[in-house]
Amino acid sequence: MKLSSVQIDAMQELGNIGAAHAATTLSQMLSSTxxxxxxxxxxxxxxxxxxxxxxxxxxxxxxxxxxxxxHGGYIIVYISRKSAVRMTNTMLGLTDxxxxxxxxxxxxxxxxxxxxxxxxxxxxxxxxxxVMLPSPPTLIIDMAHAAMQSLIAQMQEEIDEVMLFxxxxxCEEHKIDSDIIMMPEVTMLKTFVERLENLMKSS
Amino acid sequence: xxxxxxxxxxxxxxGIGEYHVxxxxxxTIGLGSCIGxxxxxxxxxxxxxxxxxxxESSGRTDRPGKYADSAIPLLLTKLTERGSKRSSLVAKMAxxxxxxxxxxxxxxxxxxxxxxxxxxLAEQHIRISGEEVGGKSGRTVSFFPEEGGKVTVRSxxxxxxxx
Numbered sequence: 219m220k221l222s223s224v225q226i227d228a229m230q231e232l233g234n235i236g237a238a239h240a241a242t243t244l245s246q247m248l249s250s251t252x253x254x255x256x257x258x259x260x261x262x263x264x265x266x267x268x269x270x271x272x273x274x275x276x277x278x279x280x281x282x283x284x285x286x287x288x289h290g291g292y293i294i295v296y297i298s299r300k301s302a303v304r305m306t307n308t309m310l311g312l313t314d315x316x317x318x319x320x321x322x323x324x325x326x327x328x329x330x331x332x333x334x335x336x337x338x339x340x341x342x343x344x345x346x347x348x349v350m351l352p353s354p355p356t357l358i359i360d361m362a363h364a365a366m367q368s369l370i371a372q373m374q375e376e377i378d379e380v381m382l383f384x385x386x387x388x389c390e391e392h393k394i395d396s397d398i399i400m401m402p403e404v405t406m407l408k409t410f411v412e413r414l415e416n417l418m419k420s421s
Numbered sequence: 422x423x424x425x426x427x428x429x430x431x432x433x434x435x436g437i438g439e440y441h442v443x444x445x446x447x448x449t450i451g452l453g454s455c456i457g458x459x460x461x462x463x464x465x466x467x468x469x470x471x472x473x474x475x476x477e478s479s480g481r482t483d484r485p486g487k488y489a490d491s492a493i494p495l496l497l498t499k500l501t502e503r504g505s506k507r508s509s510l511v512a513k514m515a516x517x518x519x520x521x522x523x524x525x526x527x528x529x530x531x532x533x534x535x536x537x538x539x540x541x542l543a544e545q546h547i548r549i550s551g552e553e554v555g556g557k558s559g560r561t562v563s564f565f566p567e568e569g570g571k572v573t574v575r576s577x578x579x580x581x582x583x584x
Contacts, residue, residue: 265438267437268436268451273450273559275577358521359577360558360559360577361453361561361576361577363451363559364518365520367454368453368521370474371454372454372530378484
């Protein structure tokens with residue numbers, strides 16, 4: 219699906235609102251400032267996915283978009299493996315950065331992902347005027363590309379290009395970088411665009 | 422980003438649905454449910470590698486490397502054009518993992534990919550001389566036609582081994 223520049227602007231604004239709410243919750247959890255990048259919309263050919271998401275080990279907290287529109291795609295909270303340790307250390311009051319992630323880390327990461335994804339979806343759903351809920355979370359600590367590839371393979375509609383909404387959230391104080399990525403199904407994307415166009419007309 | 426060794430620049434990177442035929446080292450990174458399939462010619466010392474994403478093409482022809490049922494005939498055609506005889510070819514495959522326990526509304530694509538690759542190779546009478554499929558973890562696969570068709574598999578922790 220090709221988007222016009224107006225539609226891209228509208229989608230960027232949607233991402234902006236969602237990510238700002240997610241950044242606020244992350245900032246509260248870390249008790250520190252979190253900077254947010256400008257949300258990027260990337261249309262990625264699946265053959266070139268590795269140019270965007272590599273094989274580096276990362277923690278990914280993954281949710282399916284549910285609610286009024288079931289199987290709407292996925293929302294992914296991506297945290298590099300090193301940042302994941304720093305993040306849970308900050309929350310749990312630990313200092314050793316060269317330790318393996320244990321069950322407590324995993325629970326903490328799932329909780330962080332849950333809070334961030336819920337904040338993102340609440341804010342965007344409110345704007346769009348329909349209910350969007352995250353599925354129960356799945357935590358993957360593995361090659362990021364492998365997880366993303368597996369999600370793309372199981373999307374409802376087979377695609378050669380995937381649209382990623384990606385916003386980087388960085389906490390300088392604790393050297394933590396994370397990314398909140400939304401990967402909507404084509405039908406969901408169409409719904410987003412329709413709703414946003416109606417909003418723009420009515421405003 | 423610095424936790425794994427960067428891919429060797431001389432290696433041909435094969436993205437989802439892409440393939441390559443020749444003698445250069447080849448690589449598919451971060452396979453989850455996808456399959457990295459290699460076919461090696463023991464007489465000509467050339468090889469082909471493809472990054473398969475789904476089992477069935479269901480009539481689609483624009484990206485034959487993306488599907489198990491069309492990728493294997495594609496590689497065989499390309500190898501035959503270079504003079505390969507069916508009897509000299511051996512295959513290896515890795516990938517086909519099932520990374521998610523939830524999102525259970527989908528059948529196990531990794532397993533279906535591996536099954537389809539096996540049956541398509543059997544149909545063409547190509548023997549599988551090494552494989553590492555299934556499990557829950559991602560894999561990066563490297564293929565070295567000039568080193569006797571060596572295939573190595575690496576996991577997220579960086580440990581690599583030959584299959």
